[in-house]
Amino acid sequence: MNYMLLIYENEANWLTMAPETQGKIFGDYMTFTDSIRASGHFVAGDPLQATNTATTVRVRDGETMTTDGPFAETREQLGGYYLIQAADLDEAIAIAARIPGALAGSIEIRPIQPMHGAD
Amino acid sequence: MNPDAPGPLRTDLALERIVRQESGRVLATLIGLLGDFDRAEEAFQDACTIALTTWPTTGVPVNPRAWLISTARHKALDHLRREKVLSTKLEAVARETPVHTDPVEDLAGDESWPDERLRLIFTCCHPALAPETQVALTLRTVCGLSADEIARAFMTPLATLQQRIVRAKAKIRAAGIPYRIPEPAELPERLDTVLAVVYLVFNEGYAATTGDALVRRELCGEAIRLGRLLAAHLADRHERRAVHGLLALMLLHDARRDAREAPDGLPVLLEAQDRSRWNRRKIAEGLWLVETALNAGPPDAYALEAAIAAVHARAERAEATDWPQIAELYRVLLRTRPSPVVELNRAVAVAMAEGPEAGLALLDQLEETGALADYHLLPAARADLLRRLGRSNEAAAAYRKALDLARLEPERRFLTGRLAELA
Numbered sequence: 277m278n279y280m281l282l283i284y285e286n287e288a289n290w291l292t293m294a295p296e297t298q299g300k301i302f303g304d305y306m307t308f309t310d311s312i313r314a315s316g317h318f319v320a321g322d323p324l325q326a327t328n329t330a331t332t333v334r335v336r337d338g339e340t341m342t343t344d345g346p347f348a349e350t351r352e353q354l355g356g357y358y359l360i361q362a363a364d365l366d367e368a369i370a371i372a373a374r375i376p377g378a379l380a381g382s383i384e385i386r387p388i389q390p391m392h393g394a395d
Numbered sequence: 396m397n398p399d400a401p402g403p404l405r406t407d408l409a410l411e412r413i414v415r416q417e418s419g420r421v422l423a424t425l426i427g428l429l430g431d432f433d434r435a436e437e438a439f440q441d442a443c444t445i446a447l448t449t450w451p452t453t454g455v456p457v458n459p460r461a462w463l464i465s466t467a468r469h470k471a472l473d474h475l476r477r478e479k480v481l482s483t484k485l486e487a488v489a490r491e492t493p494v495h496t497d498p499v500e501d502l503a504g505d506e507s508w509p510d511e512r513l514r515l516i517f518t519c520c521h522p523a524l525a526p527e528t529q530v531a532l533t534l535r536t537v538c539g540l541s542a543d544e545i546a547r548a549f550m551t552p553l554a555t556l557q558q559r560i561v562r563a564k565a566k567i568r569a570a571g572i573p574y575r576i577p578e579p580a581e582l583p584e585r586l587d588t589v590l591a592v593v594y595l596v597f598n599e600g601y602a603a604t605t606g607d608a609l610v611r612r613e614l615c616g617e618a619i620r621l622g623r624l625l626a627a628h629l630a631d632r633h634e635r636r637a638v639h640g641l642l643a644l645m646l647l648h649d650a651r652r653d654a655r656e657a658p659d660g661l662p663v664l665l666e667a668q669d670r671s672r673w674n675r676r677k678i679a680e681g682l683w684l685v686e687t688a689l690n691a692g693p694p695d696a697y698a699l700e701a702a703i704a705a706v707h708a709r710a711e712r713a714e715a716t717d718w719p720q721i722a723e724l725y726r727v728l729l730r731t732r733p734s735p736v737v738e739l740n741r742a743v744a745v746a747m748a749e750g751p752e753a754g755l756a757l758l759d760q761l762e763e764t765g766a767l768a769d770y771h772l773l774p775a776a777r778a779d780l781l782r783r784l785g786r787s788n789e790a791a792a793a794y795r796k797a798l799d800l801a802r803l804e805p806e807r808r809f810l811t812g813r814l815a816e817l818a
Contacts, residue, residue, distance in 0.1 A: 365572045387570045
């Protein structure tokens with residue numbers, strides 16, 4: 277099964293962090309990504325730029341409305357994701373727990389909905 | 396006469412009882428076989444319908460469980476063929492016949508496929524499911540209780556409960572919650588959840604004073620059975636001591652079942668119970684288990700609660716109860732698992748060990764925290780201590796306060812009786 281691991285963290289923490297600490301976390305992410313590539317779990321994954329770069333768009337009655345900012349203001353923000361392949365939820369949980377962001381933030385695990393015929 | 400031999404015609408009620416007795420284990424096996432709760436339930440329903448229509452003429456099979464599993468398996472195969480499900484899955488189901496492979500794992504004939512039920516417990520109690528869902532799903536699928544019975548036991552509207560089970564099954568399927576016993580590294584955390592569910596099931600059967608008495612008894616029986624199953628599975632692991640503590644706790648409480656309810660339904664306090672009606676066999680087993688749990692290292696909350704129940708069980712008369720030891724055990728329990736209810740119990744034990752004043756002092760502290768403001772047993776405990784000190788007016792006021800808070804009818808009748816005695 278494929279799972280989306282959504283990394284939620286308070287991005288203010290990251291922005292106020294000492295450069296050496298940022299460097300260490302970056303290194304931890306590289307190590308983690310390499311390890312799930314090697315184990316065959318990795319499908320995709322990227323960090324996202326901060327929510328001050330976010331734009332939200334809605335179409336209502338044929339009219340496109342574009343606003344500045346994320347969909348919802350929350351205490352923790354979506355900061356990145358991994359798309360992984362795992363045997364079951366337990367394996368996905370074990371991988372999610374190894375994401376460096378799990379130490380300070382939270383990882384939401386969402387199974388990918390298989391499209392009909394693609395399963 | 397061999398009760399398993401194909402019997403003469405039996406009434407529908409008797410047949411239904413047999414089907415029901417087997418339902419938990421048959422369902423567990425089918426879920427394991429099919430890897431899908433809904434398919435398993437559908438197939439099981441089919442098999443039950445066939446059983447109830449054919450058994451009256453053919454007689455009950457020698458092994459009803461094996462018959463139900465095999466019939467349900469065939470029905471599942473039919474369904475899968477009709478739906479043209481992936482051929483690999485079909486082959487897997489067709490190939491795997493559940494066989495009784497390991498006689499060592501057989502628990503006195505009660506568990507023919509213990510692993511299936513164990514896997515199912517760990518699935519139903521997966522931490523990715525909400526706690527109330529874990530309980531409902533375990534009772535429905537592992538223990539085979541009907542949704543209606545579970546709803547009655549937990550005083551939940553039937554529709555809510557059914558919805559909860561439907562959502563849980565959907566999540567298990569969609570999120571890929573596996574159907575397996577956790578790896579050793581995961582076991583301690585996962586076992587905690589399972590034990591919490593077993594404890595809840597037991598408490599619901601034991602503590603509730605309303606609802607169907609038969610269902611409540613069954614809940615306790617199922618909880619104990621699940622405890623035994625876990626203990627047997629964890630035979631060579633140190634996690635077993637947690638199971639032993641819980642199992643001891645359940646057995647020692649369940650041993651008092653017959654003595655704790657008067658014929659009119661009123662609860663009988665521990666001190667007033669006819670101890671000759673306590674179940675000696677359960678007590679003996681409970682005492683042995685609690686020793687095992689306590690000797691295995693620093694005790695956890697289950698072992699401590701079991702140890703408290705063991706002190707009561709050892710006292711031949713209420714007056715012979717070793718209250719100082721109980722008060723001490725509550726003190727340790729309060730450190731292990733702090734809770735206002737434990738504080739309340741400790742205050743009562745201290746009152747018994749050192750006198751009502753010492754208990755009242757602890758109740759005062761507890762009341763100041765405001766933690767149990769809505770809990771009728773707090774004023775009820777205070778009332779009892781005041782009564783023993785001869786402070787009747789204050790006692791009556793406390794009983795009235797308890798009456799305002801008590802909701803269950805037998806408790807209200809009990810408090811009303813105490814109040815009348817004071818006048």
